[in-house]
Amino acid sequence: MRIALFITCVNDTLFPRTGWAVVRLLERLGHEVVFPEAQTCCGQMHYNTGYRREAQRLAVGFVRTFADADVVLAPSGSCAGMVRDNYPRLGEPGSRLEAAVAEVAPRVLDLSELLVDVLEVTDVGAYFPHTVTYHPTCHGLRLLRLGDRPQRLLRAVRGLELVELEGAAECCGFGGTFAVKNAAVSAAMGSDKARHVAHTGAEVLCAVDNSCLMHIGGTLSRQRAGVQVLHLAEILASTEEEPASP
């Protein structure tokens, strides 16, 4: 299958290794991946902060870039959620944007949806001999309704031990500009989340959103908790020959 990558601006700039993990994984599974270079950003930060017009312009760019794609993979739950859930609210009724969104948005998927629902694979042949705990992230949980797809994928990884995270469904407190606008509350939420993660005794915290991981991981690192964070794609891309190191 030919899969178009939407790497997202945060991954592109700060976490390119997640992008490469996706490429490695999908190519290993025998699929063709393309990276439409015109892509930039889904506009989530603008939309969520109340800058609708800026978000609209970015949405126009997005639907234009991915108009021809059969399926668009976004290795970020909140960006996939932005496109699927919020783009339909951005176009005025009857507008070209509205029509284009209706076409493209349903084809934008998170990695776990692509693997489990479309490619129908839960065992991707990965090897990762570490204890892992999974943070479902708000948008993965409540916007995309990923359910237990990521956990099913993780359980099929050889060597991996998945441990429960207390209060998993609770927000980590990142929330985009919320982390800056309400810094004290965000930090309080982040430290509670980090505490729960540390309690699991896991070596690695996994999620489908690098922004949340950056927030929780940054807190864990400041606390010298010794827990590493990894995007789901990196664990699934890990093999005996090319292991991801926690």
Place this chain on the structure above:
Amino acid sequence: MSATFMGMPAFPEAARAATGDAQLRHNLRKATRTIRDKRAAVVEELDDWAGLRAAGAAIKNRTLRHLDTYLERLEEAVTAAGGTVHWAADAAEANAVVTDLVRATGHDEVVKVKSMATQEIELNEALAEAGITAYETDLAELIVQLGDDTPSHILVPAIHRNRSEIREIFRAKMAEWGVPAPDGLTDDPRALAEAARTHLREKFLTTRVAVSGANFAVADTGTMVVLESEGNGRMCLTLPETLISVVGIEKIVPTWADLEVFLQLLPRSSTGERMNPYTSTWTGVTPGDGPQEFHLVLLDNGRTDTLADQVGRQALRCIRCSACLNICPVYERTGGHAYGSVYPGPIGAILTPQLRGTASEIDASLPYASSLCGACYEVCPVAIDIPEVLVHLRERVTEGGGHAAERTAMAAAGWVLEDRRRLTLAQRAAAKARGLVPRRLPGPGAAWTDTRDVPDIPAESFRDQWRRRESGAPGRNERKKRGGRR
């Protein structure tokens, strides 16, 4: 709503103080978690919860669409049953109506059954100015009143207090308001409840005027409905001679049959109970039974403006169950006071700026008092999409000028992100400067680095690496390269 809360610092500031209060955070966490778990368990029991929730939303939507019709029907029905209806456009009008009504009875004391509407208009303060004393009879409200405090939760106004704090308040203040606390009062919940009961009993038996709110007003029959857990409300509703109910115009349901839905949704969502302990209904007056004079004050106070907003009007569906407060991670860490309004938590963050407008600093900050995690929407029994309304109100704030520096930053970020060439250049510039990024950032970035480490900026963006791979150019093998420590 205003006086008490005016001059409130904006939410982030108030929240910072609250997050630093360890006792408060402990009280809140304990209380919200307990109710939250109870709610989840009893909701789980029903196999048609989703259907009920949809029905609740649909009834409210239909009612709001034809609100004028139902309001007229309600007025007719109340009048026919021997009650009198008064219309109040704002807080000042409502307070004036109630004050005049109490004055006309010749009494200078009223008992109150917990009512958010009267808190919203700050009726107690208005009555006090007119020389009338209002006694709160809901246990938690009593604690708030005696403690000279403001409520911090819709359902459990004294949620921020623990038992020993409550005992102190009772011991110090009860005597000023009536029957004093007994000697040697302990912080045993039973002892506290008994002290409150004795204190309140005297009020019920001597006060001739009562003020109430209503959870629902049935248009067809003119019936008011109050749900409460202690039975104190029922005392207020039956013992006095005159009953004045102050009710927001959005509280209407068309028919008695509609209550079937809400009497299932509300107790499960709010207290985690299958059935509500005390549900009282009253329709006008009945000779020889209960209050012989009944007044209904229908309150607008920003509600018709809210109704005019296509996205925001869903906030008027709210049945004040407080499930969204109990699940909200922000509320759990700040408590209700930080919201500067009688409506705290997620519903407060969308309702207050609609009722009051976004002119003041606190009101403009409320739509941002959320990480948009969506938990509130998930639990709301009438499916109010709170995150949607929050974002909608944020748009209103930014359109009204917003924060100048932020607007510039957002516009600049938008300009860079709109075009891949500009983005590529910005990424390369960032990568070049990566060695210069300090561990602690200045300005708004300090908010981040105070408690978190920043990730390293990788040497090369994904798109630059991709281009190199596609062109087959020799270079560092991006597969081995670790772009960025985390």
